[in-house]
Amino acid sequence: MTKILNYRLKPEIALDEANFAAFVTNKLGAEAHWKLLKRSIDARSRRVQVNVEIALSEAGEDPRPFAYQKPQNNVADKSEVIIVGAGPAGLFAAMRCIELGAKPIVLERGKDVQARRRDLAAINKEHKVNPDSNYCFGEGGAGTYSDGKLYTRSKKRGDVTRILEILVAHGSQEDILVDTHPHIGTNKLPKVIEDIRGTILSRGGEIRFDTRVEDFVIREGEMKGVKTQDGSIIEGIGVILATGHSARDIFRLLQTSGVKIESKPFALGLRVEHPQVIIDQIQYHCDTRGEYLPAASYSLATQTQFDQVQRGVFSFCMCPGGFIVPAATADGEVVVNGMSPSKRDSKFANSGIVVAVENEDLKAYESEGDFKALAFQTEVEQNACAIAGGTQSAPAQRLVDFVKGKTSTNLPDCSYQPGLTAVNMREFLPESIYMRLRDGFKSFGRKSKGYYTNEAQVLGVESRTSSPVHVPRNRETLEHIEVKRLFPCGEGAGYAGGIMSAAIDGEKCAEKLIEAYLDTRT
Structure with a gap:
C-alpha cells in the first residue's frame, strides 16, 4: 500500500x-x-x-514504476514508413513505428547533432547561414540547440509521462519526472538525441542525414513516397510529414503538388533580455536568490487595443539563466530565439514577447493566398535584417527607449553572439505589432515592479513561434483530408507547440498510419 x-x-x-x-x-x-x-x-x-x-x-513496492522499456524487436525487414524530419515529432514517430512492427526511414535535411555544431558556430562567428543545417534544421529539430524545455499544457493530447520516461531511458536526468517545469538543457539534450538515434538504428530503422525532400510521389490520391535532392525515390506504406515550423520550401512543395494547405494564425514580436538578478528580485522578492533557488522565470500576458481590435501580448519560451541565439534559416533574414543550459547559470534572462497575429490582420497579404501569414512573417524578418546591416547582427533597443520610440545611444551587454545594431524598431515593425508591444511592456511593468527598465533590451525578431501554415488532417485518422497515406505531424503542420506536444503527436501519427496501412503495402 x-x-x-x-x-x-x-x-x-x-x-x-x-x-x-x-x-x-x-x-x-x-x-x-x-x-x-x-x-x-x-x-x-x-x-x-x-x-x-x-x-x-512498503518494502519491495515501487510507488512510481518506470513503465517504458526500450524496444527489443528488429524491424530491418519489415514494411517501411517514410518520416520526413528528425525533430521530436519525427524521432518519436520512428520509435513508435519500431514498437509496432514497422521500419522507419527518417529523412533529415540537416546534419547529426555533432556535425551541426560547426554550422551553428558559422552563424554566430561568420554570419553564414546554412539553409539545411542551423538552429532550426538538423537532428533533434529546433529544440536541440534552443533550450530543451519540456513543459506542456497538452496533457489531454497523450501520455506525457511516457515521453518523459523515454527521455530518461535515453540519458536525461530523472528530475524531469518530478519537476513542474522540467528542463533538460541545451548542453545535455544533444546526447539524449544521439542515444535515441542509437535505439532506432539498433532495432533496424534508418536515419539519413543531409537528405532533403524535393518532391512527393503521389499516385491516385495516395502519398506513396518522396523524391530527395539526389533524385532518389523512397517509397513506403505511408509518409509522416514532421518537418518543423520553418520548412518553407516544403510548404511550397505541398501546394505545387496539389496537397491542400491553409494559412494559420501565429504570433510575432521581439525577445527581451534582462539581467537575471532583476527577474530574481521580482519573482523571489529578495535582493539575491541565494545558492539553492534556481534562476527565476516568469509568464506574463495582457490584452491590448489597436485600431479598435483587441489582441493578446504574451511571453513565450522564457529562458532563465539563458542566451539569445540566431534562428534564421536563410541569409537575408534575422530571427532570434532563446536557450538555457541545464544549470541555467548565465547572468541573463530572456523571453519572447509576442503579439497574436490573426488572419484578419493580414488583409494586405491576401494576394498570397494560403501563404499570407508566411509572407508577412518573411517580410518582417527580412526588414529586420536590412535595418541591422544585412548580416546576423540583430536590431536592438533598450526597453524604455523602445516604448518611447527613441533610438538607444548605447546598448547594454547581451548574450547574443553575432552582435547588435542600435535601431528604432518602429522603423521596421508593422505599426500594429509595435503599438501592441509598446502597450504590453508598459502593462508588464505595472504588474512586475522593476521589469520595465532600460537595463533590459529588446532584440528583433521573435517570429518562429509556430508554423504560419496549417496542413489539414482528419481529426480521427490523423490522415490528410484529401491525400491518403499522408500524415501531417507536429509543429510544421500546426499540431504541436514544443518538444513534448510534438513527440506526442509523432507517436499518435505513427499509431494511426500503422493501424490503417501496415498490412496493405503494395
Whole structure:
C-alpha cells in the first residue's frame, strides 16, 4: 500500500539532495521506502516555499514504476514508413513505428547533432547561414540547440509521462519526472538525441542525414513516397510529414503538388533580455536568490487595443539563466530565439514577447493566398535584417527607449553572439505589432515592479513561434483530408507547440498510419 505525503519546505531543504534526504529520514525513519513524486516552487508570497509530494510504500513496492522499456524487436525487414524530419515529432514517430512492427526511414535535411555544431558556430562567428543545417534544421529539430524545455499544457493530447520516461531511458536526468517545469538543457539534450538515434538504428530503422525532400510521389490520391535532392525515390506504406515550423520550401512543395494547405494564425514580436538578478528580485522578492533557488522565470500576458481590435501580448519560451541565439534559416533574414543550459547559470534572462497575429490582420497579404501569414512573417524578418546591416547582427533597443520610440545611444551587454545594431524598431515593425508591444511592456511593468527598465533590451525578431501554415488532417485518422497515406505531424503542420506536444503527436501519427496501412503495402 502506498501513502502520499505532502510537505512545504524551505528551498535549502527541498532543493538540496543531501538536505532533503536527511529531512525525509528524520520524518519517516531510516528504513522507510519512499520516492519523490512531484516538486514545485511557490513564490507567490515573500517567503519562497517548495511543495513536494512523496510516496511512502512498503518494502519491495515501487510507488512510481518506470513503465517504458526500450524496444527489443528488429524491424530491418519489415514494411517501411517514410518520416520526413528528425525533430521530436519525427524521432518519436520512428520509435513508435519500431514498437509496432514497422521500419522507419527518417529523412533529415540537416546534419547529426555533432556535425551541426560547426554550422551553428558559422552563424554566430561568420554570419553564414546554412539553409539545411542551423538552429532550426538538423537532428533533434529546433529544440536541440534552443533550450530543451519540456513543459506542456497538452496533457489531454497523450501520455506525457511516457515521453518523459523515454527521455530518461535515453540519458536525461530523472528530475524531469518530478519537476513542474522540467528542463533538460541545451548542453545535455544533444546526447539524449544521439542515444535515441542509437535505439532506432539498433532495432533496424534508418536515419539519413543531409537528405532533403524535393518532391512527393503521389499516385491516385495516395502519398506513396518522396523524391530527395539526389533524385532518389523512397517509397513506403505511408509518409509522416514532421518537418518543423520553418520548412518553407516544403510548404511550397505541398501546394505545387496539389496537397491542400491553409494559412494559420501565429504570433510575432521581439525577445527581451534582462539581467537575471532583476527577474530574481521580482519573482523571489529578495535582493539575491541565494545558492539553492534556481534562476527565476516568469509568464506574463495582457490584452491590448489597436485600431479598435483587441489582441493578446504574451511571453513565450522564457529562458532563465539563458542566451539569445540566431534562428534564421536563410541569409537575408534575422530571427532570434532563446536557450538555457541545464544549470541555467548565465547572468541573463530572456523571453519572447509576442503579439497574436490573426488572419484578419493580414488583409494586405491576401494576394498570397494560403501563404499570407508566411509572407508577412518573411517580410518582417527580412526588414529586420536590412535595418541591422544585412548580416546576423540583430536590431536592438533598450526597453524604455523602445516604448518611447527613441533610438538607444548605447546598448547594454547581451548574450547574443553575432552582435547588435542600435535601431528604432518602429522603423521596421508593422505599426500594429509595435503599438501592441509598446502597450504590453508598459502593462508588464505595472504588474512586475522593476521589469520595465532600460537595463533590459529588446532584440528583433521573435517570429518562429509556430508554423504560419496549417496542413489539414482528419481529426480521427490523423490522415490528410484529401491525400491518403499522408500524415501531417507536429509543429510544421500546426499540431504541436514544443518538444513534448510534438513527440506526442509523432507517436499518435505513427499509431494511426500503422493501424490503417501496415498490412496493405503494395
